[in-house]
Amino acid sequence: MNNRYQTFAKLFKTLADPNRLKIIDILSCGEKCACDILEEFQFTQPTLSHHMKVLIDSGLVNSRKQGLWHFYRLNPERSHQVKQFLTELISETDACICHEQAVCSSLEQVR
Amino acid sequence: MNNRYQTFAKLFKTLADPNRLKIIDILSCGEKCACDILEEFQFTQPTLSHHMKVLIDSGLVNSRKQGLWHFYRLNPERSHQVKQFLTELISETDACICHEQAVCSSLEQVR
DNA sequence: ATTATATATAGATAATAATCTATGTAAGGG
DNA sequence: CCCTTACATAGATTATTATCTATATATAAT
Numbered sequence: 683m684n685n686r687y688q689t690f691a692k693l694f695k696t697l698a699d700p701n702r703l704k705i706i707d708i709l710s711c712g713e714k715c716a717c718d719i720l721e722e723f724q725f726t727q728p729t730l731s732h733h734m735k736v737l738i739d740s741g742l743v744n745s746r747k748q749g750l751w752h753f754y755r756l757n758p759e760r761s762h763q764v765k766q767f768l769t770e771l772i773s774e775t776d777a778c779i780c781h782e783q784a785v786c787s788s789l790e791q792v793r
Numbered sequence: 794m795n796n797r798y799q800t801f802a803k804l805f806k807t808l809a810d811p812n813r814l815k816i817i818d819i820l821s822c823g824e825k826c827a828c829d830i831l832e833e834f835q836f837t838q839p840t841l842s843h844h845m846k847v848l849i850d851s852g853l854v855n856s857r858k859q860g861l862w863h864f865y866r867l868n869p870e871r872s873h874q875v876k877q878f879l880t881e882l883i884s885e886t887d888a889c890i891c892h893e894q895a896v897c898s899s900l901e902q903v904r
Numbered sequence: 905a906t907t908a909t910a911t912a913t914a915g916a917t918a919a920t921a922a923t924c925t926a927t928g929t930a931a932g933g934g
Numbered sequence: 935c936c937c938t939t940a941c942a943t944a945g946a947t948t949a950t951t952a953t954c955t956a957t958a959t960a961t962a963a964t
Contacts, residue, residue: 684811684815684818687811687812687814687815687818688811690808690814691808691809691810691811691813691814692809694805694806694808694809694814695805695806695809695921697801697802697805697809698802698803698805698806698808698809699802699921699922700795700798700799700802701798701922702802703798703801703802703805703882704795704798706882706883707795707798707882710882710883710884715940716940716941717939717940717941725922725923725924726923726924726925727940727941727942728923728924728925728926728941728942728943728944729922729923729924730941731941731942731943732921732922732923732942732943733922734941734942735942736921747941749931749932749940750930750931750932750939750940750941751940751941752940752941752942756883758883761879761882761883764879765876765879765880768872768875768876769876771814771817771818771821771872772817772821772867772869772872773821806951810951810952812952826910826911827910827911828909828910828911836952836953836954837953837954837955838910838911838912839911839912839913839914839953839954839955839956840952840953840954841911842911842912842913843912843913843951843952843953844952845911845912846912847951858911858960860910860960860961860962861909861910861911861960861961861962862910862911863910863911863912
């Protein structure tokens with residue numbers, strides 16, 4: 683299995699939660715600390731901590747510690763990679779340069 | 794909760810599986826029937842049927858029946874919507890037009 | 905009609921993940 | 935040194951999902 687599929691499947695899994703999408707949306711306004719983010723949600727602090735860990739592990743978010751506060755910010759480069767992957771994934775060129783070349787070339791195109 | 798978060802979280806969930814990413818990649822070469830797709834995987838036919846159902850329900854893939862064969866093809870418009878959402882989600886403008894306006898404007902930006 | 909082929913559906917199982925409560929840790933204030 | 939604050943970690947529970955075997959359905963061929 684092409685490793686890119688697994689890599690980006692993990693990234694999409696990170697994005698596959700409405701709460702994490704809202705967190706990303708909030709962070710698009712700029713750096714925020716956990717306590718500020720938490721105010722916008724109904725769930726508990728450990729749940730937010732879990733989501734932030736998932737986001738950081740994915741590379742979509744970076745963090746910085748300053749005294750008691752942990753500040754989080756977006757890593758736009760990472761989400762750009764996601765968009766780039768999607769673009770490549772669905773691109774249909776004349777030459778059919780999908781990443782599973784063997785698949786496409788081995789199949790008769792007309793039934 | 795902003796309904797767009799839930800809508801697109803579901804779409805990302807569809808994309809959060811390496812096998813389905815590979816299926817999409819294969820379909821980027823053009824329309825294929827299930828039996829041709831199945832050849833590229835180790836899992837069983839019901840498993841492929843499950844994945845195709847997920848892809849169709851998400852709107853990322855359309856299908857067509859012709860005799861015994863079911864043909865599947867990409868709906869590029871849907872994946873374009875995903876990219877568009879990602880672009881909007883992370884966009885940081887001077888005016889901070891995130892979808893959670895109240896969040897951004899209510900927070901002091903400097904600590 | 906019977907058989908073969910292509911795909912879907914049902915139901916079970918195992919793995920993953922979202923959430924909670926309880927507790928730990930680290931930093932600052934008095 | 936003790937308390938408070940901000941956040942993380944541990945462990946349990948519940949829900950979801952990927953996969954399987956077994957079976958159904960629909961179409962074509964003989």
